[in-house]
Amino acid sequence: MxxxxxxxxxxxxxxxxxxxxxxxxxxxxxxxxxxxxxxxxxxxxxxxxxxxxxxxxxxxxxxxxxxxxxxxxxxxxxxxxxxxxEWDDWRGLAAAAAAFSTVILLGFVGGLWQLYxxxxxxxxxxxxxxxxxxxxxxxxxxxxxxxxxxxxxxxxxxxx
Structure with a gap:
């Protein structure tokens, strides 16, 4: 695993x-x-x-x-x-949501926090x-x- x-x-x-x-x-x-x-x-x-x-x-x-x-x-x-x-508020929000969901996915769902x-x-x-x-x-x-x-x-x- x-x-x-x-x-x-x-x-x-x-x-x-x-x-x-x-x-x-x-x-x-x-x-x-x-x-x-x-x-x-x-x-x-x-x-x-x-x-x-x-x-x-x-x-x-x-x-x-x-x-x-x-x-x-x-x-x-x-x-x-x-x-x-050029400012695009939605692109920044999408990038922040993607980064947050990646951290949550790897950290909590994937169990990466156990490797610390x-x-x-x-x-x-x-x-x-x-x-x-x-x-x-x-x-x-x-x-x-x-x-x-x-x-x-x-x-x-x-x-x-």
Whole structure:
């Protein structure tokens, strides 16, 4: 039963990742496209976490959310915030109802709340040892990528 529930959740999250990636391409407003990119990153991180790679999922969340915030800041600073926005109250209500029903369906009906375990205390020296011993090359590449993103954002913002 638990395996089929995990497979269903994995398929659902993969569908959300596909949907959000279509939003990235569809939206013409850079702020909405960047927010959709952050949601793609969160869904991808959820997939990796469900597959058993929680550390990679955490780094993916950090990078995608950081990159999306950077894209939003750069696009607002370059283009200004005075774009036309179209409001559709029913679409927002439908999205909120879908999100609420998904949480209720997975949490209570699907029994996902039973999988929760209380957080265990973690020693910081053991985390530091794992990061410096096993993941040193990954941290170097991650730091270089984040530094390049920040420098690129600064260079684009200064051109304005």
């Amino acid at each position: 638990a395996g089929s529930l995990e497979a269903a959740v994995l398929i659902g999250v993969a569908g959300l990742a596909t949907l959000f990636s279509m939003f990235v391409v569809r939206y013409r407003d850079m702020v909405y496209a960047s927010a959709s990119l952050a949601l793609v990153g969160l869904a991808s991180a959820a997939i990796l976490g469900l597959l058993g790679f929680p550390l990679v999922a955490v780094f993916l969340v950090i990078v995608y959310v950081g990159a999306a915030v950077m894209f939003i800041i750069v696009s607002v600073s370059m283009l200004g915030g005075g774009g036309r926005e 375990t209380a957080p265990q205390p973690v020693r910081l020296d053991s985390i530091a040892l794992i990061l410096t011993r096993d993941l040193y090359p990954v941290i170097i590449v991650l730091a270089a990528g984040l530094a390049a993103t920040i420098l690129e954002g600064i260079a684009i913002a200064r051109r304005r």
